[in-house]
Amino acid sequence: MSDLKTYGYNTFSEIFVSVSTENIGRVTTVNKTNYKIITESGFKTGELTGQMLYSLSPSELPQTGDWVEIINYAESCIITKVLPRKTTLLRKTAGRTSDVQILATNIDTALIVQGLDRDFNINRLERITVALLDAKIKCIIVMNKIDLDPDWQSKVEKVQNRLPDITIIAISALNNTAIDTIQKQLIPQQTYIMIGSSGAGKSTLLNQLVKKEIQQTQTISTSVGKGRHTTTHREMFVLSNGSLLIDSPGVREFGLALSDSDSVTTSFSDIKYLSEKCKYKNCTHTNEPGCAILSALEDGSLLIEEYNSYLKLRNEAIHYQQTVQEKKKKGKNLAKLIKDMKNKNMKKRYD
Known part of the structure; x- marks a missing residue:
């Protein structure tokens, strides 16, 4: 036991x-x-x-x-x-299909690892955060490689302004800087997963948390400026404080496969707050009179970058749901066709 x-x-x-x-x-x-x-x-x-x-x-x-x-x-x-899953972390596979890939299950919290080098991308952070919160998984953003960026504090501030409700920890995994801050967030027997691009420093961070070299690390490719894959499969490790961490291969694209397109607003706290003040409950926040979000854009209290990111993610979520519904409809039509053909064959047999 x-x-x-x-x-x-x-x-x-x-x-x-x-x-x-x-x-x-x-x-x-x-x-x-x-x-x-x-x-x-x-x-x-x-x-x-x-x-x-x-x-x-x-x-x-x-x-x-x-x-x-x-x-x-x-x-x-x-x-x-x-056995029944408490949570399921998935992403939509590339392309126009509604197929999904499960990254891991029964996750309590995800560590979104992003490098403060060429890997830095606020929109990608928002996208992953939306998927995690929709899956009822808590998230912590780990901004790595502060040793490479003298302006790292301003980037942290930008992310915090866009995602004010999310915990952000700035570290240098290579230099073991602020690793103890992450460890204080990890609870024994709870399950965590690291998500991020190849080269973001996930393997280096894992080695620091486990306190031994268990994952190989590689340098960034100088030709394309992207990380090389060092982790080839998802594996669960027990950390020194008794918490569980799943290391995963690099994920650069994270297609949204949301159960409800309205859940996109969960990650956009400013937009969520403003949407409750719109004149119409079914406001699309694009051209309706009395839209509090459009008013905030006009007076400058809402950033256009945040608004555009929200619209892009919401439209992607709506498209995914439409694709799922079309797939279900085609499946029902095919099942009906097969049933009708069987009935006709049975009738011919006894005529």
Whole structure:
């Protein structure tokens, strides 16, 4: 039981009280078709039942962070069921489809790591923050590489002005500067994930938090100014204070797959506050009379950059939802067509 407790069992046990602890494990790493599972008796290699492997969609398969029901063997186990997820962090895949990729599950808080070099991008921070808050995941912005930017404080101030409700920590992972400030934010047995572009310094930060070299680090490519991938899969680590951290491959693009387009306003506290003062409840904040947001733009109390970012993210969320609805409609039409064809064939058989 001690191993399960270390990996956060006590914070999830109320979800699956009917399952014996000897038949429970948590996925710490996904390696294509096999899984590294922490169990009551330590780590084991887990494999799926044939039914799970061939009948479940990719999003239904076990992910890093998942709690699973298992059948134990000597050094391995068989995964028979994915237990209910408390949170799911996903992003829309590139392109016009509505397909999504699950990054991890059962996350309490995300550390959004962004470098203060060429990686710095406030709009990307807003985008990721919107996705996290929609998934009911808390977030902390970690602005790394203050050793490379003498003007780092002004950038921190800009981000804080755009995202006033989000905790921001400025560090140098390479020089071990302000790492203790992050550690104070991390709670034992809670699960965290690091998100950021390749080269943002996630692996260096992880090594500092774990207090040993467990992830390789690489320099930024001088030819394109972008980071090289050092982390190739999502893996969960236990930090020195007992909290859990999932390191993930670099993510430069983060397509929004929101359950509700209105949740975009959650990250824009100024816009959320102003929208409640609009004359019409269904105001689109684009051309309606009595729009408090447009009035704030005119008098300069709302930044045009913040407004444009909000509109872009909201329109993207609306487009995603429309694509999902179209996909569902096509699926229903196809199912109806197949049913009608079956009925016609049955009728011909008995005519």
